[in-house]
Amino acid sequence: MLELTDLSVHYGTVAAVDSVSVTVAEGEIVAIIGPNGAGKTSTLRALSGLVRPSGGRVMFRGTDISRWRPHRIVALGLSHAPEGRRLFPQMTVLENLRMGAYRRRDRDAVARTLGEVLERFPRLAERRHQPAGTLSGGEQQMLTIGRALMSGPAMLILDEPSFGLAPLLVREIRAIVQSINRERGVAVLLVEQNARMALAVAGRAYVMETGRIVLSGSAAMLRESPHVKAAYLGG
Amino acid sequence: MSIDLLVQALLNGFGLAMVYVLVALGLTLIFSILEIINFAHGEFYMLGGYVTYYVFAVFGVNYFATLGFAILAVGLAGVVAERLIFRYLRGKTLNAFIVSLGLLWVMQASAQLSFGVLDKPVPSAFSGIVRAFGLVISVERLVVSLSAIVLIAALYLFLRWSRPGRAMRAVAQDADAAALQGVDIELVSALGFGIGCALAGGAGGLLAPVFAVSPAMGALPVVKAFIIIIIGGMGSLPGAVVGGLLLGSVEGLGSLFMGSAAVNVLGFLVVILVLLVRPRGLFGGA
Numbered sequence: 001m002l003e004l005t006d007l008s009v010h011y012g013t014v015a016a017v018d019s020v021s022v023t024v025a026e027g028e029i030v031a032i033i034g035p036n037g038a039g040k041t042s043t044l045r046a047l048s049g050l051v052r053p054s055g056g057r058v059m060f061r062g063t064d065i066s067r068w069r070p071h072r073i074v075a076l077g078l079s080h081a082p083e084g085r086r087l088f089p090q091m092t093v094l095e096n097l098r099m100g101a102y103r104r105r106d107r108d109a110v111a112r113t114l115g116e117v118l119e120r121f122p123r124l125a126e127r128r129h130q131p132a133g134t135l136s137g138g139e140q141q142m143l144t145i146g147r148a149l150m151s152g153p154a155m156l157i158l159d160e161p162s163f164g165l166a167p168l169l170v171r172e173i174r175a176i177v178q179s180i181n182r183e184r185g186v187a188v189l190l191v192e193q194n195a196r197m198a199l200a201v202a203g204r205a206y207v208m209e210t211g212r213i214v215l216s217g218s219a220a221m222l223r224e225s226p227h228v229k230a231a232y233l234g235g
Numbered sequence: 236m237s238i239d240l241l242v243q244a245l246l247n248g249f250g251l252a253m254v255y256v257l258v259a260l261g262l263t264l265i266f267s268i269l270e271i272i273n274f275a276h277g278e279f280y281m282l283g284g285y286v287t288y289y290v291f292a293v294f295g296v297n298y299f300a301t302l303g304f305a306i307l308a309v310g311l312a313g314v315v316a317e318r319l320i321f322r323y324l325r326g327k328t329l330n331a332f333i334v335s336l337g338l339l340w341v342m343q344a345s346a347q348l349s350f351g352v353l354d355k356p357v358p359s360a361f362s363g364i365v366r367a368f369g370l371v372i373s374v375e376r377l378v379v380s381l382s383a384i385v386l387i388a389a390l391y392l393f394l395r396w397s398r399p400g401r402a403m404r405a406v407a408q409d410a411d412a413a414a415l416q417g418v419d420i421e422l423v424s425a426l427g428f429g430i431g432c433a434l435a436g437g438a439g440g441l442l443a444p445v446f447a448v449s450p451a452m453g454a455l456p457v458v459k460a461f462i463i464i465i466i467g468g469m470g471s472l473p474g475a476v477v478g479g480l481l482l483g484s485v486e487g488l489g490s491l492f493m494g495s496a497a498v499n500v501l502g503f504l505v506v507i508l509v510l511l512v513r514p515r516g517l518f519g520g521a
Contacts, residue, residue: 050411069421070414079415086412088405099405102398103417151417 001026001155001187002047002078007056009042016042018211019056022189024155029181029188031202031219033195033232039211040191041083044159048080049073061154075103079153083160083191085144089133093124096132096143100150109152117146120176138169145176155187156180162194170194174201195232199223207232239369240491248487249480250376251445252459253383256479257438259460260390260472261431267407267470268427271324271331275316276460277453278342279432283309283439284448285346288355291443298360302382302440309436310429317428322421325410346450354447379441386437387476390430394472403427407470462502466509468519477517481505 002024009017017039024030032040046053047060049070058066065073074080079100088096097117101110118125121142127135132143141161148156158177162170174197180186192198199205199219207215207228215227222228262276283305291301320338324331361374394400405413406423414420438456446452463482467474482502489501509517 048415050414069419071417071419074415074417082412082415086409086415088408088412090408091404095401099401099413099416099418102402102405147416 001028001061002189003057003059004043004047005057005059007043007046007058008054009039009046009051010054011042015054015211017046017053020208020211020213021056022206022213024187024189027181027185027187028204029177029190029202031190031192031198031205032208033192033198033205033228034208035231036193038208040208041159043208044080044082044157044189044191048078048157071103074151074153077152077154078157079148079151079155080157081144081148081159081161083163085140087132087135087140087143087147090131092129092131093135093143094128096147097124097150100147101152103151110150113150113152117149120149120179121146137164138166138172141165141169141173142176145173145180149180149186153186155189157189157191159191160193161190162192162197170197177201195228199228199233241488243370244487244491245484246370246372246487247376247490248483248485250372250380250483251442252463252479252483252486253380253387254438254441255456255459255463255482256476257383257386257434257441258456259463259467259475259479260387261434261438262457262460263464263470263472263475264390264403264434265428265431267472268403268424269321269324269331270326271321271328272335273321273428273431274332274335274457275338275342276335276431276435277457278339278346279309279313279435279453280439280456281342281346281448281450281453282312283436284357284443284452285350285355285439286436287440287443288357288448291360292355292357302437305440306386306433306437309439310433312436313432314425314429316432317425321428322424325424343450343453350450352450354449356447357443359444375444379445382441383438386434390434391472393430399423399426459502462506465506465516468513468516471516471518474516474518481517 004020004022006019006021007017008015008019020043034040045051047058049068053066057064060076060078088099097114104110123139124143124146135143161173177188178201181188190198190202199222202219205219205222206213258280262273265273286305286308287301290296290304291298320334324334359375361378363374365372365374365377394404402418402423405418406420410420463475463478466481467478482505485501485505486498489498
């Protein structure tokens, strides 16, 4: 479904992402783990069109989207919930969700999706008329995921959904990601510093360090890898 | 001093202030979408003035039709300026400062070459005065203020309820996040810049019969607009309206006690006082 081939991103002369190849199949949950500054977020920004890749190719649903601008990529069914939530703080919860469906013209279908999202996130339904800037961290994260679902995506990109959340909330987010994947068949590409969480949800994972993929395989295999254990799972 | 006199003075002050609010709202809209200050904004106002001079005063077209045409024409000029110049300057405050200052000189010099340096008088479109509740206002001033208020209301409704209006608010709050929801940033940026300039063009058309039209006419309204923006808070649209009301009332009341040259200084005094209490302006965010 998604295929990155030798993707590179340069900021000036510095390579933030260096020939990275990643694939995500239909209905799969795939994780990219790695330390801060490894180039994970840059990889995601390149594949959703926020930065121009300096090399390589991004194929999504059989289309080469390497040079596309973001608004067209969303319309093709790839939805990106960015790092740091990036909500519209002065808009209400409902307005934020409606922004997520910006490219959809079918009002009835949007209303159906909105109903589903509010059902999945009862806390958001309670606070629907509140400005997004006044939500708690966990609620903001749920709104970010909810907003990304509003476009009716075939694939969801989640950048650090567990960042800054209490362990109980991390578990809740994990359950939500799993149920979205199971019930709606939405493929998920998950980027996390929380390797424990990521390897618990994902079927496969890539380990990214200083702009390169250094290790990849099934989550079960990576959980047993001495390198992953020592560097990411606390020994 | 009678209450009537005070109310009359306030009314006089508000009249022109509403037009300066239009200029301020355009600057604010452009600032929130492109994160730059367009120092050539007054030259789009000037363009609106010249369109009004030629279409209304020379060719004798209906005043409101002229106004609509000035708004459209200057809005279009804004879109062209955005596509040719300003789209490359998104978020580059310093570059935009230099480039827009350059554009200011180019547009003023071009106006001098094409239209001449002398003031061109535009006749009043409306004559007569209205009396009500012991107050007196000229029909012309009334039309100018009401038209400005209609344009402000139209902008509000557009931003609040229309699809492109929502997209503009989203881009103003977080451009990357807006792009990820499917908003075409380039389109919003061209449209936002165009609407900002259209408002300036409308303001130029409204004040053309009040003042004369000249290549340097943009300086005064832009200074007023900056005063309004600084009082209201950079980037805040409600702030621009409140800032305009405040400036209008101070200038109106001030005119009871001093000459017009001194009144022009009052605005700066208000800026200093507001910034002492609220350094980001009345509606300025964090």
